[in-house]
Amino acid sequence: MQYFEEVRVDSKREHGPGRVITAEEIKRFAAEFDPMPFHTDEEAAKNSMLGGLCAASSHVLALGVQLTHEREGEVEAMAVSSALGWDEVRLRSPLYAGDHVRAKSRIESKRESASRPDCGIVTLLTEIVRLDGSVVATYKVSLLVEKRPV
Numbered sequence: 119m120q121y122f123e124e125v126r127v128d129s130k131r132e133h134g135p136g137r138v139i140t141a142e143e144i145k146r147f148a149a150e151f152d153p154m155p156f157h158t159d160e161e162a163a164k165n166s167m168l169g170g171l172c173a174a175s176s177h178v179l180a181l182g183v184q185l186t187h188e189r190e191g192e193v194e195a196m197a198v199s200s201a202l203g204w205d206e207v208r209l210r211s212p213l214y215a216g217d218h219v220r221a222k223s224r225i226e227s228k229r230e231s232a233s234r235p236d237c238g239i240v241t242l243l244t245e246i247v248r249l250d251g252s253v254v255a256t257y258k259v260s261l262l263v264e265k266r267p268v
Contacts, residue, residue, distance in 0.1 A: 134188025136220025185221035
């Protein structure tokens with residue numbers, strides 16, 4: 119477990135190999151949470167300004183959460199007590215059926231918690247990227263991270 123004291127600003131994490139997003143997955147998510155035609159109907163999506171079936175923005179962000187929990191090699195997880203909030207969420211380009219995406223994170227900042235002396239606050243910048251390096255989405259998440267037990 120990586121505690122607050124061990125977190126280094128500007129350190130980077132490459133999360134797992136990622137995965138290919140399927141048309142069926144996009145349609146299933148959209149049917150329940152965002153039933154716009156360019157998320158649920160391939161023909162309608164082709165004729166839309168997006169030009170093809172693409173994931174809903176909420177789906178992209180849910181994927182980001184899932185992908186950041188994948189780990190490559192021996193990277194240890196932080197001792198996270200809770201997520202405090204998301205900031206600067208940007209959807210840079212549509213995520214299409216067939217795209218292979220993965221997540222990358224960089225620790226932007228850390229500071230002591232004013233209300234929790236046993237924790238600090240760490241802010242991560244996360245990118246959801248295709249294999250060619252093009253960015254699908256970015257966001258910052260602030261986490262309450264435990265300090266090493268005394």
